[in-house]
Amino acid sequence: MTRPIRDAVTVAITGASGIAYGLRLIKCLNAQEIQTHVLISKAGRAVAELENNFRLPEQADKIHALLSQELSLHPKLVRVYDSEDWNSPLASGSSAPQRMVICPCSMGTLAAVAGSHSNNLIERGADVVLKERGQLIVVPREAPLSSMHLEHMLNLSRAGATILPASPAFYHHPSNITELLDYIVARILDHLGVEHDLSERWGSTGT
Structure with missing residues (x-):
């Protein structure tokens, strides 16, 4: 049974290196039968093709079909939105999910969310989660980090976001x-409260 939208998880993929993290997260959430709302930026589509030979179309319905096929997803548990779809429930505090992960998060998206710019649905969705006191997890992937990058992360942390760098x-x-x-992905799922068996925990047998 599909869970209420506010119990769902929004996964946003932006134009940083590490697209595979976001795709793997979507697959794991789907395997746990968690309703997942997916947003992929234009830069995210470009990086997906560069890193994974994964050519994503522009239209949300075609992205949905491709992801469902390539990741072996349960289609009814996944909803893909265009980054300019302002009629999406993700744009309103009255109906948006309370959990969102930006994975990977580019420094441009990081700065925009930290500044509450809301120029697209990814930025607006994150802004809604923060203002509604929901759970925002940001997975930045950049090296080295400038003082501006660090200041944006600090501002987001102070606003209630979890900064979870892609540092395996x-x-x-x-x-x-x-x-x-x-x-x-296991650390992200831990913070979302989603069960998994992706990796051994510190102190368990074999570590």
């Missing part, structure tokens, strides 16, 4: 890229 650990002895991805 190695104590679990990863043997492939998927295990590196899963370490970060």
